[in-house]
Amino acid sequence: MARFVLKTNINGEEREFLADERDSLLDALRERAGLMGAKEGCNNGNCGACAVVLDGRLVNSCCVMAAEVDNSEITTIEGLAEPDSLHPLQETFLENAALQCGICTPGFLMSAKALLDSNPNPTEHEIRWWLAGNLCRCTGYDKIIRAVQDAAERINS
Amino acid sequence: MVTTKKNADAIGTNGYRLIGTRPIRPDGTDKVTGRAAYAADTQMEGLLFARLLRSPHGHAKIKSIDASQALALDGVEAVLTAADFPGIEMSGNDRNGRPADNQWLQDNILASDKVLYHGHAVAAVAAKDPHIAEDALTLINVDYEVLTPVTDVREAMLDDAPILHPGMRTNVQASDVETDTERETNIAMHMRLERGDIKSGFDSADVVIEREFETSWYHQGYIEPHSATAFWNRDGKLTIWNSSQGPFVVRDATAKLLDIPIADITLIPQEIGGGFGGKIPMYLEPISALLSRKTGKPVRITMTREAVFQATGPTSATYNRIKIGAMRDGTIVAADAYLAYAAGAYPGSPVGAGVQCAFGPYYIENQRIDGYDVVTNGPKSAAYRAPGAPASEFAVEATINELSESLGIDSVELRLKNAIKEGNPNAAGVPMPRIGAEEVMEAVKNHPHYTSELQGDDVGRGVGFGFWHNAGLESGSTATINSDGSVSLIVGSVDIGGTRASLAMQLAETMGLSYEDIKPRVADTDSVPFTHVTGGSRTTFAGGWVAYELGIELREKMRERAANIWEVDLDEVEYSDDATITSKPDNEGNEREFTFVGLASKMASTGGQISATVSLNKTSQGAAYGGHIVDVHVDRDTGKVEILRYTAVQDVGTAIHPSYVEGQIQGGVAQGAGMALTEEYFYDDEGLLKNASFLDYRMPTTLDLPMIETEIVEVPNPGHPFGVRGVGEVPIVPPMPTIQQAVYDAIGIRLYDMPMSPRVVLEELLNEG
Numbered sequence: 001m002a003r004f005v006l007k008t009n010i011n012g013e014e015r016e017f018l019a020d021e022r023d024s025l026l027d028a029l030r031e032r033a034g035l036m037g038a039k040e041g042c043n044n045g046n047c048g049a050c051a052v053v054l055d056g057r058l059v060n061s062c063c064v065m066a067a068e069v070d071n072s073e074i075t076t077i078e079g080l081a082e083p084d085s086l087h088p089l090q091e092t093f094l095e096n097a098a099l100q101c102g103i104c105t106p107g108f109l110m111s112a113k114a115l116l117d118s119n120p121n122p123t124e125h126e127i128r129w130w131l132a133g134n135l136c137r138c139t140g141y142d143k144i145i146r147a148v149q150d151a152a153e154r155i156n157s
Numbered sequence: 158m159v160t161t162k163k164n165a166d167a168i169g170t171n172g173y174r175l176i177g178t179r180p181i182r183p184d185g186t187d188k189v190t191g192r193a194a195y196a197a198d199t200q201m202e203g204l205l206f207a208r209l210l211r212s213p214h215g216h217a218k219i220k221s222i223d224a225s226q227a228l229a230l231d232g233v234e235a236v237l238t239a240a241d242f243p244g245i246e247m248s249g250n251d252r253n254g255r256p257a258d259n260q261w262l263q264d265n266i267l268a269s270d271k272v273l274y275h276g277h278a279v280a281a282v283a284a285k286d287p288h289i290a291e292d293a294l295t296l297i298n299v300d301y302e303v304l305t306p307v308t309d310v311r312e313a314m315l316d317d318a319p320i321l322h323p324g325m326r327t328n329v330q331a332s333d334v335e336t337d338t339e340r341e342t343n344i345a346m347h348m349r350l351e352r353g354d355i356k357s358g359f360d361s362a363d364v365v366i367e368r369e370f371e372t373s374w375y376h377q378g379y380i381e382p383h384s385a386t387a388f389w390n391r392d393g394k395l396t397i398w399n400s401s402q403g404p405f406v407v408r409d410a411t412a413k414l415l416d417i418p419i420a421d422i423t424l425i426p427q428e429i430g431g432g433f434g435g436k437i438p439m440y441l442e443p444i445s446a447l448l449s450r451k452t453g454k455p456v457r458i459t460m461t462r463e464a465v466f467q468a469t470g471p472t473s474a475t476y477n478r479i480k481i482g483a484m485r486d487g488t489i490v491a492a493d494a495y496l497a498y499a500a501g502a503y504p505g506s507p508v509g510a511g512v513q514c515a516f517g518p519y520y521i522e523n524q525r526i527d528g529y530d531v532v533t534n535g536p537k538s539a540a541y542r543a544p545g546a547p548a549s550e551f552a553v554e555a556t557i558n559e560l561s562e563s564l565g566i567d568s569v570e571l572r573l574k575n576a577i578k579e580g581n582p583n584a585a586g587v588p589m590p591r592i593g594a595e596e597v598m599e600a601v602k603n604h605p606h607y608t609s610e611l612q613g614d615d616v617g618r619g620v621g622f623g624f625w626h627n628a629g630l631e632s633g634s635t636a637t638i639n640s641d642g643s644v645s646l647i648v649g650s651v652d653i654g655g656t657r658a659s660l661a662m663q664l665a666e667t668m669g670l671s672y673e674d675i676k677p678r679v680a681d682t683d684s685v686p687f688t689h690v691t692g693g694s695r696t697t698f699a700g701g702w703v704a705y706e707l708g709i710e711l712r713e714k715m716r717e718r719a720a721n722i723w724e725v726d727l728d729e730v731e732y733s734d735d736a737t738i739t740s741k742p743d744n745e746g747n748e749r750e751f752t753f754v755g756l757a758s759k760m761a762s763t764g765g766q767i768s769a770t771v772s773l774n775k776t777s778q779g780a781a782y783g784g785h786i787v788d789v790h791v792d793r794d795t796g797k798v799e800i801l802r803y804t805a806v807q808d809v810g811t812a813i814h815p816s817y818v819e820g821q822i823q824g825g826v827a828q829g830a831g832m833a834l835t836e837e838y839f840y841d842d843e844g845l846l847k848n849a850s851f852l853d854y855r856m857p858t859t860l861d862l863p864m865i866e867t868e869i870v871e872v873p874n875p876g877h878p879f880g881v882r883g884v885g886e887v888p889i890v891p892p893m894p895t896i897q898q899a900v901y902d903a904i905g906i907r908l909y910d911m912p913m914s915p916r917v918v919l920e921e922l923l924n925e926g
Contacts, residue, residue, distance in 0.1 A: 037191020
């Protein structure tokens, strides 16, 4: 077991902490940095519950090694809201009841944010295509898609 | 029964102040900001990480386990095997007086003499770091004697099948049944329900159809793996933080297996990342607890996804045979069902509910249903959303769709003709109360989806119905009025999909307060009376009953307090629907009136804070019916079935929070679509599970489903103060037959084994040439 000092910028804050050379980024965020918002659903990139934005790119953090992210910029679900208000996606997820158990919600929100950042006016099919890497077992996706549509409208208005 | 602003006869327009509105859930902000604490998020000083060693075989004897090398690894603090359990008396009854075999419960958690499925846990390691715990697993040597497995339910029933539990005999729960109870067998139980005379019924029928069906193992597929953290302190007090649908049930079972008093355990339920029945069984808590006792430190175990598929969950794979006879006019005169359900490693498949529900939407005078609970080499089956119902009702609905074609009668008309009505006996002979089966069928018939024209090549439409009886069971809550007029509501039900909101709404409605005045909180097992699982579509029903009774009691106590302050008789004090408390003017003609907040602010100086605790066990849950319509397209080149349009109609009694009602229906449809089209377990000849991942166990994604239309029918349940019926389970029942019929309508091929995966559909198309 070999530890190393990981230096990253997480949600706008410079962080420095010990990680294990075998840690995934998800392990490091959760078990070493104490950021529990990204969830482990499968640990092999199939469910999207651990999605974060790494240097501007959406990734499944379970499929990135912690050692790869030295000096990177990472945005997690904990960095999505403003200090005094929610992100429009967070608002529309609540208004649409787009979550039931909530375990997949952080991953969906990060993926949807990455979509709207690159495509502010997606069609229903584009939303479905983009979110196909995020599994939800509670909702049948209907209200999640509607929440993303509503958020796009709110951001664009 | 006191209710507020209620119009009991209204169907579809409810007349309530809050019920039927769509407020934001109280736990919403935590869940969209990543703050909500789930079981795997549990952190504390000194935490150890545990991992489980699992069987690489489908069926084997354990000859020996040597963990000495693992224990010698730096950073490993303890190893646990079944020998570390205290060894309690292994028979007895559960809370409801039913036999509970604790040996099977314990052996499923950690195998003692045999492993009965691929992935069966045999040992656990606790270490300072999760990677060390994983390394240590490779250093444990288990000597197995490999046995022949049997994974198929019908093969397991054969006389010469490998026996899972030596000495097992069939428990026969029926009279006049010719079952051999002397033979050593895998058939744990045979039950029969019978009414009328099926022989004369079939003799009088003009048309008789008999078909065979199979359904696969299906996993609940919750996204959060099971997780449990335990800390066993030196004073014998055990604290557990876990993900469970039944914190109290797990607490009691843990106390039993560990042979300690229930009151020494505090179970603090964390947010729960889905369950669908699969988080009712206990898998991890006693292991975490015993490892904590060995090490003196808190121990967290979180399952891998592979382990979740191998060792938890799935609902039974089934083989079902259905025979239905009808007259030319469509009257069904006889029905016979043979249902064989694979229980997995230990008895307890949901075949009983399969039997109860098979003909649930219909009244059939002459019927017989045989059910078999059969152990097989696989994970012990767990409850899964309307457990047992989707398989038996699929078989019946598909047979009825064929019957409709034979008779030349529209399938919805055929169902309406035979629909079960108030006063008709159910399968067990009990008369049905007011139900909405006919209303649902009428709503399907008149739905614009059903009456629309279907266009295009290789497209088809299907219709199917479903029934589920729902559950009541124990619930308890405490409500306390605070000095600013807000009300703290603590509940024992974990909130798996918006029940904090639906329970707070029912308390607010009863008390004439605003939704925001009620502050709901899910409490630990020391803080609130025993509350049964969040399951059985029961939480909004049973918890709502409790919320209503709490509201009535708090209203009474506020009246009493006002009467004492004013020194008037109680019957001179009124609590009105806007929560003001009034009496006639005093002798000087001064008005006697308190606002709710005004009286609340005087509680401390007039006798202390007002609170109430209510614990109930209601059995008036009321049955639920759903009718679904689907349009599909079948790709003749790939065999892929695409869902083009889906509509789900359901009687929900009264929709407390319509968004969460719709969400439950949509989620049930999605899981049912997975059962119909893509989800299945692949076991090889050695009993090894070949697809234990989300990549290979193919659940519906955003691209596999369209928007799912819902139509809420409201036939209030006479057994609930607000008319609530359970909602969550029945929507998983109709999708299999509904989609099966649509595939037939599209390509003219009836498929009797689920799922209708692209491989299967393509093979059928190629065979057809």
